[in-house]
Amino acid sequence: TSNIMNFTYLNTAPIATITSISPQTVFRNLTVTFNGTGSDFDGNVTGHEWKSSIDGILSYSVNFTVSDLSIGNHTVHFRVMDEDNAWSDYAVSWVNVLSTSPVATIISVTPNPVNYESTATFAGSAVDPDGNVTAYRWRSSIDGTLSTSLNFTKDDLSLGNHTIYFKVKDDDGQWSTEATSWIRVNAYPVLTSYSL
Secondary structure, three states, X not given: OXXXXXXXXXXXXXXXXXXXXXXXXXXXOOOEEEEEEEEOOOOOEEEXXXXXXXXXXXXXXXXXXXXXXXXXXXXXXXXXXXXXXXXXXXEEEEEEEEOOXXXXXXXXXXXXXXXXXXXXXXXXXXXXXXXXXXXXXXXXXXXXXXXXXXXXXEOOXXXXXXXXXXXXXXXXXXXXXXXXXEEEEEOOOOOOOOOO
């Protein structure tokens, strides 16, 4: 009789560690650096996988940078694979990507005061730190909406003291707070004759 010996090879799964995610709170379109490490008691780490709860697979590298993460609080999972195709458990962390509001500024409203039926010029400025400005809205406390352009002229303002409001919207659909100014529209003097 022959002795048959069976050997069972037991593979130990590797271990994944998230070394750092920096910065963890960041404004949209800024760079985030991901660093991980993997170890395998009985072999070598041969693969890596990073994924986000919002954006899905981020990378198959152990370390990488990204600057186009979606806005939101991402749960980040990182795992490693060994040469026997065994995956580690996930290491879990997070990164929170914030949207900034755009900023509207009224540069000038001229002339001020302006005569009735004369032209007034409105000039604005708009910035969005993490994207692009996509819409503008000017309004008057007396005449309502005046324009949806950054700069414009108007020659049909109603008589009186107008409070002027200007706000802008960014590509995330966020409106700025309203900037305010004013303009006075004067009536021309009327020549009245009196009979004596």
